[in-house]
Amino acid sequence: MKKTLTINLANTVYNIDEDAYQMLQDYFERLRVHFRTEKDADEIMTDIEARFSELFTERLRYGMQVISLKEVQETILIMGNPSDFEQPHEESTHEETVKEESATTEQENTTKKIQKRLYRDIDNSYISGVASGLSQYLNIDVVFVRLFFVLLIFLGFGTIIPIYIVCWIVIPEAKTSAQKLEMRGEEPTIENIKNFVKENVERVADKTEKELKSERTRNFFQQIAEGIISLTRGIAKIAMALIGGFFGCLGFVILLSLVGVLAFSLPFLFSGFSSQFMPYGTNIYIEGINMGALSMYPQFVMALLLFIGIPLGAIAHAIFQKLFNWKRTSTMAGWILVIVWLISFGVTIYYGLHYASEIFLLNNPTI
Amino acid sequence: MWHKFNNMNVENVKSQMRKGVLEYCILLILSKHEAYVSDIIQSLKEAKLLVVEGTLYPLLTRLKNDELLSYSWKESSQGPPRKYYNLTEQGTLFLGELENSWNELNETIHSIKTKE
Numbered sequence: 001m002k003k004t005l006t007i008n009l010a011n012t013v014y015n016i017d018e019d020a021y022q023m024l025q026d027y028f029e030r031l032r033v034h035f036r037t038e039k040d041a042d043e044i045m046t047d048i049e050a051r052f053s054e055l056f057t058e059r060l061r062y063g064m065q066v067i068s069l070k071e072v073q074e075t076i077l078i079m080g081n082p083s084d085f086e087q088p089h090e091e092s093t094h095e096e097t098v099k100e101e102s103a104t105t106e107q108e109n110t111t112k113k114i115q116k117r118l119y120r121d122i123d124n125s126y127i128s129g130v131a132s133g134l135s136q137y138l139n140i141d142v143v144f145v146r147l148f149f150v151l152l153i154f155l156g157f158g159t160i161i162p163i164y165i166v167c168w169i170v171i172p173e174a175k176t177s178a179q180k181l182e183m184r185g186e187e188p189t190i191e192n193i194k195n196f197v198k199e200n201v202e203r204v205a206d207k208t209e210k211e212l213k214s215e216r217t218r219n220f221f222q223q224i225a226e227g228i229i230s231l232t233r234g235i236a237k238i239a240m241a242l243i244g245g246f247f248g249c250l251g252f253v254i255l256l257s258l259v260g261v262l263a264f265s266l267p268f269l270f271s272g273f274s275s276q277f278m279p280y281g282t283n284i285y286i287e288g289i290n291m292g293a294l295s296m297y298p299q300f301v302m303a304l305l306l307f308i309g310i311p312l313g314a315i316a317h318a319i320f321q322k323l324f325n326w327k328r329t330s331t332m333a334g335w336i337l338v339i340v341w342l343i344s345f346g347v348t349i350y351y352g353l354h355y356a357s358e359i360f361l362l363n364n365p366t367i
Numbered sequence: 368m369w370h371k372f373n374n375m376n377v378e379n380v381k382s383q384m385r386k387g388v389l390e391y392c393i394l395l396i397l398s399k400h401e402a403y404v405s406d407i408i409q410s411l412k413e414a415k416l417l418v419v420e421g422t423l424y425p426l427l428t429r430l431k432n433d434e435l436l437s438y439s440w441k442e443s444s445q446g447p448p449r450k451y452y453n454l455t456e457q458g459t460l461f462l463g464e465l466e467n468s469w470n471e472l473n474e475t476i477h478s479i480k481t482k483e
Binding site: 011085 | 404405418419420421422424425427428429431432445446447449450
């Protein structure tokens, strides 16, 4: 069984096997390099593509539906490799090959460095690839990034854990080859992607070979070490899931209370009168200081809850999205939430200051 | 080693000869009637002048850019429209000149061959 692709060759649609497509793509790329000095190189390419289309149609006449590697090989043989082309105006064949070689090295050198983008490197991930993605972005060895994270936790900066989780959710993973190249800061041209894929295939082959070898030669201590590593990895994953769940629950509770506050305080917002749920006299005392009643400042409470609730809700949503494969929310909704969050931030500060002075007055009636 | 090099040399000379007459032959084919690429390829392959088809495309484009050829699109009963090439006036003149030099060459070779 093979995966097929649909291609448009000179305005005709063909189904083509993936490997055959790769070969064809490769061939056209070589032709393009060969003809690049030619005037009207595009026209030559279009004509050649038209001829390929014709030859494919000839080969598909007998009920075959898909272009396979065999057909592509045959057609390329008919069309010939650039080195076989006879050029009436060329000076010498030797010079041409030299030119060709310099052209290819030129092309390899165009592995241009472009603006890097931060992605999670899921291929080299330990938990979620945040650290390895950061190491790619900052050009540091991933070991140092991980050590730094762990050190922070041991030094008591536990806040790194929620930060890590936020990074996990916010930073997209590098899924496609193009994204992986962007992560490394290389331009995602066809040539680069090809090199990258080739490199990766070799690496994976290497890895499996190594693993097969190590399977045989592992001794007792190595086995213990590996056991400990996989155990800690498992524990780390469970811990992550627990923390994620905690944030999810917290976000959910805050969302609920936000709805509750809305129900309680809406009457106040519009009327300024007390509601039967929040009678005026239910003042809250914290360590003997009269904080007044929450119902006295519904705007503040609402803004505060939005200010805390939106990020937590977003985290909860992202976790549920991951867990239950929810559909991705639109960026529009995200921006609206960010704007609401910023507004709630401003309102929180404004009313916070406002009510702080009122509470101060409340507790110092003599002034 | 020497033998191998010699062989390569023969191939090289042969391909140089083919290259020399390829343009001439394309113009000759088109002087009889307009043709689309596959027709030209067919004729050239029958004459064993073309080893790989890829040679032809840059050549046709160059001849067109030199205004010796022009083309028009014609619908085909099978598949998309085809590019039909034909000789321009300039192309006909050019072909005449090539014809002369070809005849001269032929005569020269003939006279060298028959000379004692």
